[in-house]
Amino acid sequence: MGILVSNISKSYKEVKALHNISFEVKPKELFGLIGPDGAGKTTLFRILTTLLIANEGKATITGFDVLNNFKDIRKHVGYMPGRFSLYQDLTVEENLKFFATIFGTTIEENYELIEDIYVQIEPFKNRRAGKLSGGMKQKLALCCALIHKPKVLFLDEPTTGVDPVSRKEFWDMLKRLQQKNITILVSTPYMDEAALCDRIALIQNGEILQIDTPENIVKQYSKVIYDVSANNMYQLINSLKAYQHQHSVYPFGEFVHYTDTRSDFNPKELKTYLEEQKLSNISIERTQATIEDSFMEMAK
Amino acid sequence: MKLFIGFVTKEFYHIFRDKRSLFILFGMPIVQILLFGFAITNEINNVDIAILDHSKDATTKEIINKISTSKYFSIKQHIEREADIETVFKKGKVKAVLNFEKDFSKNLIKDYQATVQIISDATDPNTANTISNYVSSILQNYLQEQNKGIKINYVIISQPRMVYNPELKSVYMFVPGVMTIILMLVSAMMTSISITREKELGTMEILLVSPIKPFQVIIGKVFPYIFLSIINAIVIVLLSIFIFKMPVQGSLFLLGVESVLFIISALALGILISTISATQQTAMMISLMGLMLPVILLSGFIFPISSMPVPLQIISNVIPAKWFIIILKGIMLKGVGLQFIWKETLILFGMTFFFIVLSVKKYKIRLE
Structure with missing residues (x-):
C-alpha cells in the first residue's frame, strides 16, 4: 500500500488551494507532482503529512488515515519541507543525531540507508548547517528525513535553488532509494525533472490536469513543434504571436517553440513572413515535444 | 530518557551558540540588579x-x-x-x-x-x-x-521604629522586585522565543511529523530554562547579600523552592505565549508588553497595591508576580516560614498548574 488520495479539497478563507484532488501512488513508486509555484503542491504535501486537515476528501498513507491515524503516519514517513528546515546553528552531525534521537533510533542503526549520501557531506560534519552550500543542505535534509528508515518519503521541491550538478546527483539518489523499498512522492517546478519519475501528475491552480507516465504524456501531444530562432528574440516572439496562423508561442531556452493551427503547415511560408518583419538569421526546425510543451498545452 | 537528553542537549546548543540570548540570560540580570541597587534610590547623601x-x-x-x-x-x-x-x-x-x-x-x-x-x-x-x-x-x-536633665511637663515624643528595614534602604525593596522581573523575563520570554523560532524557521514542521509528543517537546524546551533561571536566582541572591549587604532572614531552602515554583509558572506562561504568536518578534512583544509592564507596575514592586484604584487592585490579584514578591519579602526581610506564606504559595501553585494545563492543551499538533 502506497498513498491513496481521493477527492481532497482545501480552501484558505476565500482562496481555493486544492480542488477535488485524487490519485494513487503505488508502493515503491517514484511519483512526481509537477506544477508551477502556487499550484497547491505544498498544501497537498502538508495534508498528506498530517500537518493540515483537508476540508473534504480522504487520504491514506500505507493504509493509515491522515486524520484518524496521524500518529502512525508520523512514525513511518520522512518529510523534507520545501524550505530548508534544519537547525542552522547545529553542525551536520548534531542535526543528524538529533533527528535520529527523536525518531528513537541511532545513526549507526540505519547507516546503510544514508551511507551513499552521507559520505558526501561527512567531510563537513563539524560545520554548522547554516554555513553549507545549497546542494549540501539538501543532502543533509534528505539524510535527516531518511534516518528512521521511513516507508514513504515526501519531498517538497527538494531541488529548488540547487545547482544543476547537485540536482542530477539528487535524482540519482532518489532512484537508488527506490530500490530500497521506499515509496517517494516528490514535487518540482522543473519540467526536466519530471521525466525522471515513474509517473507524474501535472497540477495547476489546485487541480490535476493529467496523471500518466512521462513518456505517455509526451506521446499524447498531438501538435508538431518547431524550434524557431532569429537575431532578435523579443521581436521574434512578438512577430510570431502576431502571426495569424499561430497556435502557441513559448520561449524555450535559446529557441521559441512554435505550433501552427494548420495541419499542412509549411515552414517556408513562416520564414518569409518573419523576413518581412525585418528579422534575420532565421532558422525553423522540427523538434520533439517535452513535458513542458504538454503542460503548457494543457494549462492553456 | 534518551529522547529527553537529546532534546535538552540541542536546546543548550541553541542557547550557548546565540550571543544575544546568552546576554539576556546572564548579562541582564547582573546589570539590572546593579542598576536598581545603585542608581535608583530614595536615600539622600551629601x-x-x-x-x-x-x-x-x-x-x-x-x-x-x-x-x-x-x-x-x-x-x-x-x-x-x-x-x-x-x-x-x-x-x-x-x-x-x-x-x-x-x-x-x-x-x-x-x-x-x-x-x-x-x-x-x-x-x-x-x-x-x-x-x-x-x-x-x-x-x-x-x-x-x-533639654537633657531639664524637666518639661507633658511632652509627647513619638518614636518611630522601622522594622525589617531599619535604615530604610531602598535596595531591600528593589531586590525582590528585580529578582521577580528577571526570572519572569528570562523564563517567559526566552521559552516563548525559543518555541516560536522553531515555527519561524520551519523546524516545527519536522518536529510535528515525527513521533515526538507535545509534552515531550514542552518539557525539553522548558528544562534548560528552569536550570538557567535557578542559576540566575542564585546569582541575584549572592549579589544582594555580598554587594548590598542585604541579609536573607528566612530559610534559603524555602526561598529556593518558592523560586522554582515561580520559574515554572513563568515558563508555562512563555509556552502559552508561543502558542498564540507566529513569529519571534510577536512573542517578544507580547512577553514585554503583556508580562513585563504588569509585573513592574501592578505587582506592588514599585507602587504599593493598597494605594491603587480598586479595579487595578483586583487586576493585580491575577499577576503571579504579586504573590511571588509577597513571598520573597516575607522570606528575605521578615524571615518568616511557610506557615505565614502558605496562602500565597498555594495561589502561585494553582496559577502554575492552570498555565501548564492550558499550554499543553493549546499546543498545536498541526500547523494552524
Whole structure:
C-alpha cells in the first residue's frame, strides 16, 4: 500500500488551494507532482503529512488515515519541507543525531540507508548547517528525513535553488532509494525533472490536469513543434504571436517553440513572413515535444 | 530518557551558540540588579544646601555645625539676604536653604520657641520631602540633647521604629522586585522565543511529523530554562547579600523552592505565549508588553497595591508576580516560614498548574 488520495479539497478563507484532488501512488513508486509555484503542491504535501486537515476528501498513507491515524503516519514517513528546515546553528552531525534521537533510533542503526549520501557531506560534519552550500543542505535534509528508515518519503521541491550538478546527483539518489523499498512522492517546478519519475501528475491552480507516465504524456501531444530562432528574440516572439496562423508561442531556452493551427503547415511560408518583419538569421526546425510543451498545452 | 537528553542537549546548543540570548540570560540580570541597587534610590547623601543665618549666635552655629557634619548634607554656601534664596535655587546649586530667624537663641530661651525655615526645591518632591524630614530630625535631636536633665511637663515624643528595614534602604525593596522581573523575563520570554523560532524557521514542521509528543517537546524546551533561571536566582541572591549587604532572614531552602515554583509558572506562561504568536518578534512583544509592564507596575514592586484604584487592585490579584514578591519579602526581610506564606504559595501553585494545563492543551499538533 502506497498513498491513496481521493477527492481532497482545501480552501484558505476565500482562496481555493486544492480542488477535488485524487490519485494513487503505488508502493515503491517514484511519483512526481509537477506544477508551477502556487499550484497547491505544498498544501497537498502538508495534508498528506498530517500537518493540515483537508476540508473534504480522504487520504491514506500505507493504509493509515491522515486524520484518524496521524500518529502512525508520523512514525513511518520522512518529510523534507520545501524550505530548508534544519537547525542552522547545529553542525551536520548534531542535526543528524538529533533527528535520529527523536525518531528513537541511532545513526549507526540505519547507516546503510544514508551511507551513499552521507559520505558526501561527512567531510563537513563539524560545520554548522547554516554555513553549507545549497546542494549540501539538501543532502543533509534528505539524510535527516531518511534516518528512521521511513516507508514513504515526501519531498517538497527538494531541488529548488540547487545547482544543476547537485540536482542530477539528487535524482540519482532518489532512484537508488527506490530500490530500497521506499515509496517517494516528490514535487518540482522543473519540467526536466519530471521525466525522471515513474509517473507524474501535472497540477495547476489546485487541480490535476493529467496523471500518466512521462513518456505517455509526451506521446499524447498531438501538435508538431518547431524550434524557431532569429537575431532578435523579443521581436521574434512578438512577430510570431502576431502571426495569424499561430497556435502557441513559448520561449524555450535559446529557441521559441512554435505550433501552427494548420495541419499542412509549411515552414517556408513562416520564414518569409518573419523576413518581412525585418528579422534575420532565421532558422525553423522540427523538434520533439517535452513535458513542458504538454503542460503548457494543457494549462492553456 | 534518551529522547529527553537529546532534546535538552540541542536546546543548550541553541542557547550557548546565540550571543544575544546568552546576554539576556546572564548579562541582564547582573546589570539590572546593579542598576536598581545603585542608581535608583530614595536615600539622600551629601545633598548641597545653603544657609541664611540672620542671628549668627551660638545656637545657630551649633545647629549648622551638626548639620554639616552629618553625611546627608554638605553646606555649599552661606547667603546674606532673603533675595538670594531664589537666585541660588535658580542656579540649581542647592536643593534646600535653611533660613534661621533673627535672635534665634534669644527667642529660644525667652519663649521656648524659635523658628527655622526649611525651603526645599520641590521639583523633585520625594527628595524635597526626605530633606525636610532629615533636617527636622536633626533639629529634634539637638533639642533633646539640650533639654537633657531639664524637666518639661507633658511632652509627647513619638518614636518611630522601622522594622525589617531599619535604615530604610531602598535596595531591600528593589531586590525582590528585580529578582521577580528577571526570572519572569528570562523564563517567559526566552521559552516563548525559543518555541516560536522553531515555527519561524520551519523546524516545527519536522518536529510535528515525527513521533515526538507535545509534552515531550514542552518539557525539553522548558528544562534548560528552569536550570538557567535557578542559576540566575542564585546569582541575584549572592549579589544582594555580598554587594548590598542585604541579609536573607528566612530559610534559603524555602526561598529556593518558592523560586522554582515561580520559574515554572513563568515558563508555562512563555509556552502559552508561543502558542498564540507566529513569529519571534510577536512573542517578544507580547512577553514585554503583556508580562513585563504588569509585573513592574501592578505587582506592588514599585507602587504599593493598597494605594491603587480598586479595579487595578483586583487586576493585580491575577499577576503571579504579586504573590511571588509577597513571598520573597516575607522570606528575605521578615524571615518568616511557610506557615505565614502558605496562602500565597498555594495561589502561585494553582496559577502554575492552570498555565501548564492550558499550554499543553493549546499546543498545536498541526500547523494552524
